[in-house]
Amino acid sequence: MLQKTFNRENRELTLAGLRKRNFPNAEAVIDEVISIDTSIRYSQDQRDQARANLKQLSNRFHTSTRAGDIAGLQGIKSEIEAQQLRLKFYEVELDRLEPNLNNLLYTIPNLPHSSVPAGRSADDNEVVLEHGEIPVLHEGAKPHWELIQGFGPNGTALIDFELGNKIAGAGFPVYRGKGARIQRAMINFFLDRALEAGYMEVQPPIVINEASGFGTGQLPDKEGQMYYATEDKLYLIPTAEVPITNLYRDVIVADGDLPIKNTGYTPCFRREAGSWGAHVRGLNRLHQFDKVELVRIEKPENSYAALEEMSLHVQKLLQELELPYRVLRLCGGDMGFTSALTYDMEVWSAAQGRWLEVSSVSNFETYQANRLKLRYRVERSAVAGKTQLLHTLNGSALALPRILASILENNQFLTEEGKIAIRVPKVLVSYCGFEVFD
């Protein structure tokens, strides 16, 4: 969430940022925040003074008791009662004000970076670059959900949605044979590339508690998107971002330990409540999918260089997979709640004839760090010795299902016998051990 002090000291900047996001009633909300904050600071001051007085009175009470000064005790007692009333009043006041302020702050999204374009929807996103040739497929090329039929063991489907329905439900496919092997190949390929780029691999829990959900901003507003085990009060992770970033909750990082670069493979679970239609067919949108995630913790002055580096890392993967892609800079209206700047990477799906989002890399600046209380101690500067909030970033590198969909669709070809086969990208052959799906 946004920092209170930032809001009150930079009202105009905050408002300008919220306007770019088309945040409704920005002025009224921010003024309310500032107003509540002012009341809180006044009440806090009154409360602290009352407490300080009580402390002194209490000591006088003690010494008078020991001196046997009965008359003095009476006077002290009435002073104590007056201060207790005052204390109680402002404590009640603060108990009322503080949740109000926090609830309000939870509703305010992060401020967009200056390079974020204005706009309301995905149509207003800025295409930063396009790379690669759009493939021209043979007559009768199929979208992946048709293509997969018959490519599994013994003529079954390579990715079996029916079987998944049986044991779990819609959106939980079963990958079998080469389908399972290509998944494992991609995970290993992505992790190896992350390691080469200097990331440290972690295997976090794939369930998280409530505090972790709040730390990265999934709670309180995106509750309905996560699976929840009521008996144990645990959420299935929607992305590895949550457990990995929360490793650093309530941590003061030593200056010398920065930057922190972590990577991890996890399954991800999303309820995707409310989505429907053609765009969710096949692998396009699942309740469970696999993803390799990058998480970085950076000093403020380095975070945007880090974001560019992550973007290039993801692009390199797509180039190695020989997939045509484009990079989008999300506009204010399409950007996630907690992000300050997001690049989306989209891969061209030839048979579906549209772009599929396969990665999203974001800089959250201090928005998550503020909730996480993730700080570092500044070593050399005017404010040396003080703690300062860090910047958090993350990105998918990569999410598997749509990559697989694109590989299947873009690489299909007709064999000499006139049958459809699918070529495995060269870079994955050594990982999966076969060159074609046939």
Add this chain to the structure above:
RNA sequence: GGAGAGAUGGGUGAGUGGCCGAUACCAGCAGUUUGCUAAACUGCCGUACCUCUAAAGGGUACCGAGGGUUCGAAUCCCUCUCUCUCCGCCA
């Protein structure tokens, strides 16, 4: 699932009603001295909010969380959460 123990500052670990924001040791930082794969000594060494300032300073809170008793709580009472150990089960 059953039984028991515990939660204190980066770590270990004292502290059972006021002299405790907290002893001691270790780790860390700065310095002195000797001199050399290091030792000794001295000082510093938590976080947050508020206030003030050029800087220093001042106030308050925090001993797992929340409530209660009391003029006064790390310390007494209640509730909750978490961790550990043993038994059971088990990849």
